[in-house]
Amino acid sequence: MADRKTLQAVMISGRSNPSPGFGMQRDLEVCKLVDTTTCIGCKACEVACVEWNDMPFTPTVFDNTYQTMPETSYHFWNLIKFNEHRNPDGTIQWLMRKDQCMHCADPGCLHACPAEGAIVKYANGIVDFNQENCIGCEFCVSGCPFNIPRFNPETKRVYKCTLCSDRVGEGLEPACIKACPTGCLKFGSKDDMKFIAEERAQQLRDNFGWQNAGVYDPQSVGGTHVIYVLHDATDPERYGNLPKNPQIPWSYTWWKWLFKPILGAFALVGGLGILFHHVTNGPRVPQPEPPPKDGTNA
Amino acid sequence: MSSNAIDRFDDKARNTFEHAGRTTIYRGELLRHPVYTRVLHWTVALFFFLALFSGFALYLPFLFRWITPLFGGGELTRILHPYFGVAFVFFFAFQVMNWIERMLWHANDSRWMRNVREIASGEEKMDPPETGFFNAGQKLLFWEIVCGCILYIITGTIMWAGAPTFGAIAVAISYVVHDIAAIVMLGGVFIHIYQSTIGEPGTFEAMIRGAVSEAWAWTFHPAWYKQVTGRDPQQAYEEARQMNNSRT
Numbered sequence: 001m002a003d004r005k006t007l008q009a010v011m012i013s014g015r016s017n018p019s020p021g022f023g024m025q026r027d028l029e030v031c032k033l034v035d036t037t038t039c040i041g042c043k044a045c046e047v048a049c050v051e052w053n054d055m056p057f058t059p060t061v062f063d064n065t066y067q068t069m070p071e072t073s074y075h076f077w078n079l080i081k082f083n084e085h086r087n088p089d090g091t092i093q094w095l096m097r098k099d100q101c102m103h104c105a106d107p108g109c110l111h112a113c114p115a116e117g118a119i120v121k122y123a124n125g126i127v128d129f130n131q132e133n134c135i136g137c138e139f140c141v142s143g144c145p146f147n148i149p150r151f152n153p154e155t156k157r158v159y160k161c162t163l164c165s166d167r168v169g170e171g172l173e174p175a176c177i178k179a180c181p182t183g184c185l186k187f188g189s190k191d192d193m194k195f196i197a198e199e200r201a202q203q204l205r206d207n208f209g210w211q212n213a214g215v216y217d218p219q220s221v222g223g224t225h226v227i228y229v230l231h232d233a234t235d236p237e238r239y240g241n242l243p244k245n246p247q248i249p250w251s252y253t254w255w256k257w258l259f260k261p262i263l264g265a266f267a268l269v270g271g272l273g274i275l276f277h278h279v280t281n282g283p284r285v286p287q288p289e290p291p292p293k294d295g296t297n298a
Numbered sequence: 299m300s301s302n303a304i305d306r307f308d309d310k311a312r313n314t315f316e317h318a319g320r321t322t323i324y325r326g327e328l329l330r331h332p333v334y335t336r337v338l339h340w341t342v343a344l345f346f347f348l349a350l351f352s353g354f355a356l357y358l359p360f361l362f363r364w365i366t367p368l369f370g371g372g373e374l375t376r377i378l379h380p381y382f383g384v385a386f387v388f389f390f391a392f393q394v395m396n397w398i399e400r401m402l403w404h405a406n407d408s409r410w411m412r413n414v415r416e417i418a419s420g421e422e423k424m425d426p427p428e429t430g431f432f433n434a435g436q437k438l439l440f441w442e443i444v445c446g447c448i449l450y451i452i453t454g455t456i457m458w459a460g461a462p463t464f465g466a467i468a469v470a471i472s473y474v475v476h477d478i479a480a481i482v483m484l485g486g487v488f489i490h491i492y493q494s495t496i497g498e499p500g501t502f503e504a505m506i507r508g509a510v511s512e513a514w515a516w517t518f519h520p521a522w523y524k525q526v527t528g529r530d531p532q533q534a535y536e537e538a539r540q541m542n543n544s545r546t
Contacts, residue, residue: 014359114356115372116363135372137356138460142469151462156373249470255477260358263481270485274492281420284498286513288539 007169011121013113021123028189029125030168032103032177033197035229036239037204037213038184039096041066041080048179049078049100052164072099074150077161078176081240097228097239098176098185101148101161103127105222108248111256112143125190125225126165131157145221145246163225193227200229218246304395308334311392321508328515328526330504335396339505341389346487349382353480380458387447394444400431401441407434423517427531430521435493439486449479513538 008021046068050057055075060068067082078100085093107127110119118133119140129140129149136156140149149158164174172178177187186193197215204213214233217223228242236242312334319333331339355365355375362372369375406428414435416422425433432440453472456464464472494501500514512534515523520531527534 014362016359114359114362115376116359133372135376137376137457138462139457139469139473141461142466142473144466147466151460156377249466251470251473255474260477261360263477264358267481267484267488271488274488277418278492278496281418283496284417284420284423284518286500286511286517287424287535288513288542290542 007126007165008123009120010123011107011110012117013110013119014116019120025123027124028191029123030163030225031125031188031190031193032163032174032226033186033188033193033229034098034226035184035186035197035200036095036097037200037208037210037229037231038182039080039098040182040184041082041094041096042181043068043080044179044181045098045176045185046076046078046080048175049161050076052167052175053077053162066094066096072148072150072160074152074159077101077150077159083238083240085238093231095231095239097242099240100176100226101127101163102146102221103161103163103225104246105224106248108143108145108221108252109140109149110143111248112139112252113137114139122165124168126163126168127225128162128165129158129160131155131159134158139252143248143252145243145248190223190225197227197229201233204229204231216242218243220245220247304398308396311396323509326512327509328512328523329508330510330515331508333508335393336505336508338389338393338396342386342393345382345386345389349379349386350480350484352379352382355379357477357480380454383450383454387451390443390447397432397440401437403434403437403441406430407437410434411438424535425518425520427520429519430525431519433519435489439490442486443483446479446483449475453479 008024009019010022012019049055055077058069058073058076061070063070065082065084066080068079069076072079078098081095081097081099083095083097085095087093103126105125107119107121109129110121110127113119114137115133115135117130118135119127119129121127134157136151136158138149138151138158140158141147141151149160151158164172164176167174173187177185186196188196194215194217197217201213201215204210210231212232212234214230216228216230216233216236228236228239230236230239232238236244312332315334315337316332319337321329321333323329351365352369352375354361355369355372356362356379366372366375369378406426410417410426410429411434413422413426417425453476456468456472457476461469494505498518500510501518504510504514512523512527515526516531516534523529523531523534
């Protein structure tokens, strides 16, 4: 896998013609599996992410939870979200969820992006930002249903988790996976991860009494390349606002890709139509015709 | 009170510009637009087109590669577009102060609009006698641009600051409203450019030299002709026609 062919681009932002890598390879789609039921909140993945991507160490913010800081930032792409959830029977759960880019099969950021080549989706499912092509418009922030892209006001560009595309392209697992001590993070093909996740959910339902345990792989964005096993898949919101039904704003779907070209065509045809008015009806000239030569009227 | 202040400002601006520039009115011509109005018009037009083209670069993926090089690449296009827009709205605001009294809508404007088909098709060779300094079509464009500017400022500010400030949904809605405002205005500007150049010959001169022929005035703006010359436009037209006939 070291020949980097997994990094063939199949979707490129700001581009209407087929992307060069489309349908060119048989490599599997990759997937990160996060089992929230075995996450102990050790933050090793956070550190591994900062280490591998060579990002500066930022001061943590204590907000009375076991969370490193309130939100991810442009140089902190991976955050364990913590929530103390109170069950109806009075018991308490400490929910830990690894929050990072979900690498959607149908990425809202990519649909929203006007800059050619700033966002690409590789054949292996990774959605990557190419900062050298980014124009800093922040539409991706608006297009993402998971609130992931982060704007750096210094560089005027947007950053997020790359699913370690640089490692995956060389046949390595992402840094966060490598660091996880409990096996709560797994990495492999989408099919394999989906299978393991379903097995684990079944186990949780059968043996641990989590009747609603299930896998989070939202089909409203075509499925994601980061999937979760949740104790209660019917209420993902309790895991640090994981949306139950993530939606790309229609501004960046049918409005941008259907109605905008149609409106543009209307404008073009309208402009031509006005010129044709000159051909069919001619100009309206000052009366009487021809105007008096010396311009006087008396 | 405030309208007086605006009038005073406009008078002063017109005076200043009249000293800086010059409008030559030949015999048989009338002053249409003073220097101040002309300078404002072309400043607004310049920033309109800069904003339009830089906006089109970001409007469609099909156009990104075509247009961004004109503005020095995608990043610079994105940086410049809001400033072009702000400059457009800023200078248009002066034009609003300059023109607002003449742009107020009257009952005869609604009558003009009801005849718009005949006027546009050229069936009506002359505008209705009560047509003043601006006809209803021009007023409609003016107020369309005023509405457009308000929408641009609101939606543009939301998109300029971005989703982190105003939220993803506000940006997504602004994105659509901004597009619609731009396309509607573009349609209006297409008609404006056509009518003022090849559609009604003599009009372009009004914005370049500031002067129009008397025949142009009594044909397209009879009430204004009557106001500035004190003569009856219909009578003036008849006299000119007879003079033409006697010559041939």
